[in-house]
Structures are given as C-alpha cells and as structure tokens.
Amino acid sequence: MRSLFTKIILLLLSPLGLWAQTPPQIPPGGLIQLQVQQPPVEVSATLTATAVFDPPLVRAGEITFYRVTVDAPDSAIPWPEKVSAPAELKFGMNTHGQIMRLDGNKYRPFTAFVHEITAPTAGHFTITNFSLNISGQPVEIPAATLDVVATTANLPPVRRLVLDTSATNVFLGQPFRVRVMLPAGNNNEIEALREIQLNGDGLMTEKKAVRQAIEVTSVNGQLKPTFLCEMNVTAITTGRVRFSAQGFTAGREFSGPISISGQVSIPGGPPKYALLVSDALEIHVRPMPAESELPGYTGTIGKFFRDPPALSTNRIRVGEPVQLKVTFHGEGDLTRFVPPAPPRSRAWQIIADKPPSTGYTLIPQTDEVHETPAIPFSYFDPATAKYVDLTIPPLPVTVVGEGLPVQLPVFDDKSKSTVPLRLSNWAPTPGKTVRNLKPLQLRGWFVGVQLVPVIGFLALWQWDRRRRFWETHPDQLRRRQARRALRREKIALQKAVVAGDATAFVQHAVHALRIAVAPHYPANPQALVCADVLAQLNDAERNGQAGATARKIFAAMNAQFASTAQTQADWLALKPAVAELLHKLEEKL
Amino acid sequence: MRHFQFSISNFQFFRRRVGGLALWMFFLAVNFAGATPADNLFAQGIKAYQAGQFPEAATAFQKSAQTQPAVGTLVNLGLAEWQRGHAGTAILAWEKARWLDPFDLRAEGNLKFARAVAQVDEPPLKWFETASTWLPPNAWVWLAGTSLWLAVGTLVLPGIFRRRKADWQRMLAALALGIFLFSLTANFGVVSRAQIGLVVERNAALRLTPTQTAEVILTLTAGEPARKLRTRGNYFFIRTASAAGWIEQKSFGEIAR
16 A cells, blocks of 8 residues: 555656757757858959960861850850951851859859861961950950961861761651760860750750760770760751750869769869860751641650559549559650640549659549540650550449438437438339429410310300390391291202202292291291282282292192193293292392 | 132131231230330339439439429439439429429428438428418419309309309309419419529539629528529529529529429
C-alpha cells in the first residue's frame, strides 16, 4: 500500500521535470548567410578591344576570319554593317556573340565579332584601326594585318566547328539531333565550348535536351578526340533551311555534365575565348500530309507504342475519381512527345495528369455510362510518312448512383411521425393510365366538346318554337302538308306514266287533285269529289281545258274497271293536262 | 351428285380456312391489344430494376411514361431514379403519379419518405388547390360539365316536353348546380396547380436574368417545389418559397406535363 502511494506521488510530480522542445533559434540576418554570393558584373572598367586575322597567313583563295573582341556587352556595341577593308578582301558571312568571363572576382562581358574573309590574290592586307563609341566611351579597334601567299606547304588549318545532323530530310515539326563538334587542336588538346547556338531561320532548339561529351569521332575522315554538344532541334518552317553553329572556346570551363571517353588532354591555364563558327548545313523540311491526319493528333512525330491501359478500379460511384494509367514508349527522343488531350464528354470529367506523366483521372458524371471514354490519339511516323492510330480504347466500367437511403431509422416514438419508414415496393402493373398528363381544362378540344350540349339544347328550343308556331297557324300546316303530299303524288304519277300503267295514273291523278284542293275546305282528301275540285277553279278554267281534264280524270276513275285497253291509253295522254291543272291548283295552296 | 359432293367438301375446306384465319386474326388482335409498346417498356423496366440496373430501368420507365403515362410506371420510375440518387427526378415522378391518381398510396408514401430524406417541403397549396387534390384533375372537369348540363336539362327539358316539373327534379337541379359551383373552384385549382413543378437537378442555379452568365440569386435543392410563371428561351421564370428568378428548363420539371 505504501509503495503504491509512493508511485502515485512520483507519477504526479513527474511533469515538473519535463519541458517542451523549443525550435532552433536563428540569429537576425542568419538567413542572408544561407544565400550563395555571386560575383558582381563589371561594366564600368576601361574598355579594351582586339582585332586579328585568324589565321594571319593563308593561301590565296582560302578562308580566314577577321576577329574583333571588345570587353563590352553585345547590345552596347554599334558595330558597323560594313567594315572598311581593302577591296581585294571578299567578305562572307559574319556573326557575333557574347560570353561572360570571370575576370578576377568579377564577371565581364566579352563580345566577339567574326567576319569570314577570302583573299583571292596574294599580298599584304590591313584593315585599319577605327573607333567605336560604346556607352559614351570611345573605343579604338586596332588595325589587323593579313598575309596571303600564293602557295605555302605547311600552313595550319583554319580552326572551325563541325556541324552534323541526324537527318537532312525531315517533316515540319519533326525533332532531329544536331551535333556541334570541336575537334582537338594541336597535341590532342580538347577545349570546351560555351554559348553554343545555331544561326539560321526555321529551327527551334531545345536548350534543356543538350548532351555534352568528349569522344573519339571521325572528323573529315580522321579519328580525333572531339568535344561534342548534341541538341534536339525541331524544324518550324517548310522548304530548304540553312543553318550554321557558333560557340566560344572555353578551355576547361564545361558548362554542364559531360561524359568523357578515350584518352584526351585538357589544357590548363585561363581559357582563351574565341568565337568559332561552322560551315552552313542545309536540310529539306517537308510539310505534313494534312489530308490523312487522324483524330487525336497532337503534333507528335516519331515512332511510339502504347501499353494496354489500366484502370485503378472498374466499379465506381458517380462523382468518384478513377485513375486511368497509360504508358507510351517510343524510339528515340521522347522530349517532344505530346500526350493525347482529354476529350470533352458530358458523361465524364477527364483530367490529364501533369506531363511527363500520361495518365488520366476520370470522374463519371452519370451512372448511365458503361465504359470509359475513348481518348483519341495518333502520331506521325516519318519513316512511313503516315499517321498511326494509337487511340486509348474504352474500358468497361460499372458506375453506380450515389444511392439515397431507402429506409429510415426506427424512432422510439413512432406515433409522432407520419413519414413511412421505407419506400414502397415496385408496382407490378402500369395501373391507371391517361393519354396525357396535361389537364383537360387546358386543352382546346375540350372547349369544343362543351359546345355539344349547347347545340343540343338550342336544337330542342328551336323545335319547341316551331311546334308552337304550327299550333297557332293550323291552316299553314295543312297547306304545307298538302304540298308535301302533292310532291309525293306527282312522283308516283310520273312513275305510272313511265311504266305505262293507266289505272295507277288515274288513281294518283285523282288523289293528287283531291290533295291539292283539300286545305281550302278544309276536308279529308278522300271525301272530295270532282265538283269540289272544279269549285276551286275560276269560271274560265272551269269551262276550259282545266275543267275538262278534271272531269275526264274523275270520270276515268269511276269507269276504270269497265274501260278497254285503248281507252286506258287515252288516259295516259292526259298527263300534260293533268300536270298543268295540278300546277294551277298548287299555286293556290 | 358428284358436283354436290364437291360442293360439300369445298364448303368444309372453306369453312376450315375461314375459321383458321378468324382464329389467327383474333389472336393477333388480342396480342396487339394486350402488349402495347408502353407495356413492353414497362416489362423491360421491371426486369432491369430487379437486376439492379437502375439507369436502364429508369430509361425504360421514362419511355413508357412518355408513351402512355400510368401510375405504376411513374411509381417505378421514381423508385429507379431514387436508387440512382436522383432525388429531384424521383419526387417529380411520384408527384406525377399522385397527379394522375390522388388515391395511390405508394406514391403518397414515397413522397413523404423522400421529402423527409431530402429535406424539402411539399408545394404550398391554396384552399381551392387543396380541394382540387381530392379527385383526379380530369374527374373535376367531367363533373363540372355533367353537373352543369344536368342542372340545365332538369330545368329546361320538362318545359320543352310539356311536363310538369316534379319536386325531385327541382332538387336534382339544385344539387347539380351546387356541385357545379364547387367543381368550378376545384377546376381553377387544377389549372393553378398545373403551374407547379420541381427542381430536378442538384444545386440548380436560380438566376437574375435568363442568361448563362447572369448573377445567381439562389442555389436550389433537388426536389424543391416552385411555380412556373413565364418562359423565355431555355429558361423558366419560377417562384419558389424564398425567391423568384430564372432557371434552366432542364433543371426544372413540370408535374402536369
């Protein structure tokens, strides 16, 4: 018990012996000491200039270089377009360059101007001194002399750079390798090159893809240790492109990592900066065949292969990212490889990985997709001069929705909530159907349907009104009915004439005459006799043709059973007279 | 005699042929009458739903509902959309089912459940709109038409047919007139309710003007109710419980459509 108490006391007192760790304190201005001091640039010192012919002694017709160096920045020197020189000297190409050289503990700009000169005839030539105003300070360019001899056996060769390309017939945009070489000088001494650049239009040099090496290389048919600088160049214009290289010799000042193979000697002492140039090279740049370009071409030229694409998972939710890994291989340089651009898709959000990686992050926007989108890609193969399809194919994938809950948690007091605890089951049948969800109230045709009862009621009202009218005017109703009956009898009369049925003709004629006069009495037509018909005619008609016709018809009616066939034929002849009589009687209706 | 026998066999042959043809046509008619494209799509939707293929099920039910709106189809469409995580579209489908048949318990229950989960309110209704929910929208209009003409007929026809108006006829006319007047308000409610719709897309933007670059007034939740007031281009002018503004047509679904 006592030991337990002691342990508890010690445990409680133990925090008193602890303290927090403190970060290391940096004295004021300490961070400045971490910065690497750089030598300053000297621009205010007295400017000096040199001018020489390199080499000063050449054979007639050979090339020499007129070199002028000034301790000033290139941009500050107003170099004349034409240098005053003896007329015998023929000026060729000219160039200039600048390098920063370390002078003591300061950097000084050093600019060189180089003119290619040919002297076709032997002699002693001098380019006289001349003055330049550089940054407000007069600087004298000294005179330089050149001796040209007719024949000289042991003249050292002119020191030049050698330019070599991996291809002289390329397509627009096609990268190719260019090697700038500086062969070893006397005693196999190798010098480094700095500020190397290609002169000429229509080429783009990649500064980052430069390889420097010292190797034994064949130069002009001779194996020599050579400093070489290999760089990637891309043709950016079509046609014939001429270019040359220039660079400063820099002794043992190598400007980057370098691989050395073979036995070489590197000179000691301070470097002698000399701007060297190469002969010009010409390449032929052809345009790309635009008509056969395939989808997904990103400007990639070369020969490439693709590994099968791989998805990080093939079952994802909407909005969840999935990684698509695609690896490309190629023959030669891959620095100019442009991976396929992510296509636009409504169903997928596609994010390309940062170069040089060639993967993609895919995010499905809907669960209706069943495969990843195809990512079109093609490259141009300069060897076959054809586009090659390397499209990333779609991969099967299952995308599920975000998934909302289909069941609510059970609460203790169920009576408080009227919300069902889960969704219903699916309906086994479609159930009640309609043609359209738009209500009838908003449909035009339904208003038309409502007019049907209106029309029905109007028709009933009109019928009732007419009925009441006939009830108050019975004479008009009788005449109207007589006219209708008369029309029917006329039709029957005509049919009897056509059929040659004299008996029917007489019966219909008598009936028609009775109908025509019946409304005047008024009386049932069957009760009327010939005298009743005649009473409706005026005196002239009664004693004339009309009266005679009526009498004949009624007489024929009375005697029809006793009549002969010949007499019946005569009855039919009465048809025009009967028609005229009926017309007169109808007019009186 | 031979001619007679021939005629008999010919007749039997003809009868068999005609009978077979009639039977075939009957089955064809039954087949056509029984399996409409909407029914086939409904069956496809059921199969896909049972297999857990909710996007395919939703597509089939959607097409079936477009061909012939049906309560069961709309209930199933809502279920499929809910399983896909589309709360707005699911609520809209169930609202349509309830519009079609206010007595459908599945649609009503699902709507309550979905609104509780999605935390959205029911559309606020005025009194005559609430009254219009007691019957299907089309029932109200037929009720109004029938009651009106029944009242008119009961009052007018005895006079036309020279009959004396009986007491029961007067009572019937009064009752029909009363029903007509009440159904009139319900019909107004139906027309008014036809403007109601739902936001179907999540975080849909309610904008100040009907343009894509317009200022966003409010971001709407899927399933939130609103009334459509105007249309301009691809935008609807809607009024929600909290604000009014323009919304893209694809983000808004009308119930009565």
